[in-house]
Amino acid sequence: MSPSSPPSSRQLAIEVRDLHKSFGDQQALRGVNLEVPEGTTCVLMGVSGSGKTVLMKHIMALLQPDRGTVLVDGEDIARMNEAALDQMRRKQGILFQANALFDSLTVFDNVAFPLRERTRMPEAEIAETVNKTLERVGLSHATQRFPGELSGGMQKRVGFARATILQPKILLYDDPTAGLDPLTTAAVNEIITTGKQQLGATSLVITPDVASAFGMADHLALMHEGRIVEYGPPDAFRESQHPAVMAFLRNWLRRRAQNKRAAQA
Numbered sequence: 001m002s003p004s005s006p007p008s009s010r011q012l013a014i015e016v017r018d019l020h021k022s023f024g025d026q027q028a029l030r031g032v033n034l035e036v037p038e039g040t041t042c043v044l045m046g047v048s049g050s051g052k053t054v055l056m057k058h059i060m061a062l063l064q065p066d067r068g069t070v071l072v073d074g075e076d077i078a079r080m081n082e083a084a085l086d087q088m089r090r091k092q093g094i095l096f097q098a099n100a101l102f103d104s105l106t107v108f109d110n111v112a113f114p115l116r117e118r119t120r121m122p123e124a125e126i127a128e129t130v131n132k133t134l135e136r137v138g139l140s141h142a143t144q145r146f147p148g149e150l151s152g153g154m155q156k157r158v159g160f161a162r163a164t165i166l167q168p169k170i171l172l173y174d175d176p177t178a179g180l181d182p183l184t185t186a187a188v189n190e191i192i193t194t195g196k197q198q199l200g201a202t203s204l205v206i207t208p209d210v211a212s213a214f215g216m217a218d219h220l221a222l223m224h225e226g227r228i229v230e231y232g233p234p235d236a237f238r239e240s241q242h243p244a245v246m247a248f249l250r251n252w253l254r255r256r257a258q259n260k261r262a263a264q265a
């Protein structure tokens, strides 16, 4: 890309066109369109059941579209054979609600796992890479601990270190702060921003935490009844006149005010 190119002409890391998916008579996705430019963070919001996770699972190629197209790094996932899918998944780092750490492995071995499974890297180099990655997330002191001995926030950081050890170009987060206290939530949000800054990765984040979403997103998207009904930078999103966006933000402001009152009582 030349420096003078407008942002809209940036390469797209993720492109979804007219995506439809049903489960029986349940229409989960009803024509989703989404473009996420390389190196940007897009946050997906929407009420429960609006289709966020189903959309993300298509981007991970865990689900196949009934209709429509999903392009990752310009390549159509429906046309990929197993080898190409494997290559594509290597470009993705995934951080879901549950950290899915191996309880019987130390922090070091958890983070080393993808390198041992997916590369032929010699152990000395693995040690160097893992130690560098753990240093980046502030866990150098905990390499020999087990997940059960860590706080929720530390576990998240181990999960992040493991998800990023292969230097993925795309990071996918599904509700990464679920059930965490405000301090740990702030730490996780910082990790997401760090992922973008340190790896230059493209991030797609599902979160119900609207305040965090506004803080980290280059673009916000609202899913409503299986479609993305609004997509844009935070300022434009805030001013949206779409009834679903206005209702979503009103609801959030109401809940926030209630929580504040409850905290003061």
Ligand SMILES: Nc1ncnc2c1ncn2[C@@H]1O[C@H](COP(=O)(O)OP(=O)(O)OP(=O)(O)O)[C@@H](O)[C@H]1O
Pocket: 023, 026, 027, 028, 046, 047, 048, 049, 050, 051, 052, 053, 054, 055
């Ligand atoms: N494997 C499945 N089988 C049947 N229905 C499914 C399946 N996966 C998702 N659905 C349905 O598809 C719809 C969208 O689900 P999805 O998990 O994407 O919602 P969501 O927006 O991520 O919700 P939440 O915020 O609660 O996680 C829901 O009605 C859900 O019940």
